[in-house]
Amino acid sequence: MASASTAPERKNKVTQFPPRRGGVKAHIFKSIAKTVASAASKAREAMAKNKGEGSDGKSSSSGTSTPPQSGYGSEGNGHMS
Secondary structure, eight states: OOOOOOSOOOSSOOOOOOOOTTHHHHHHHHHHHHHHHHHHHHHHHHHHHHHTBOTTSOBSOOSOOOOOOOSOSSTTOOOOO
16 A cells, blocks of 8 residues: 655745845835836936937027016116105
8 A cells, every 4th residue: 555645745835935024115115216216317308308408418509598578667766656
């Protein structure tokens, strides 16, 4: 009579323990930081395209701009009567 084993074989089974204290939070925060950094990088690239900047970070347009004029008629005259 052959002896039949009723216990399951455990040769290849790997036991996983729960993560160490704070491990889950660390994983979550790393994931969030990676996502934020990626979004910031994409936003910076999009802004550079909108401003017409080249790869060196300098603006491609030249010239000076004048400030807009005020709607007030008595600019510089601070008299109140």
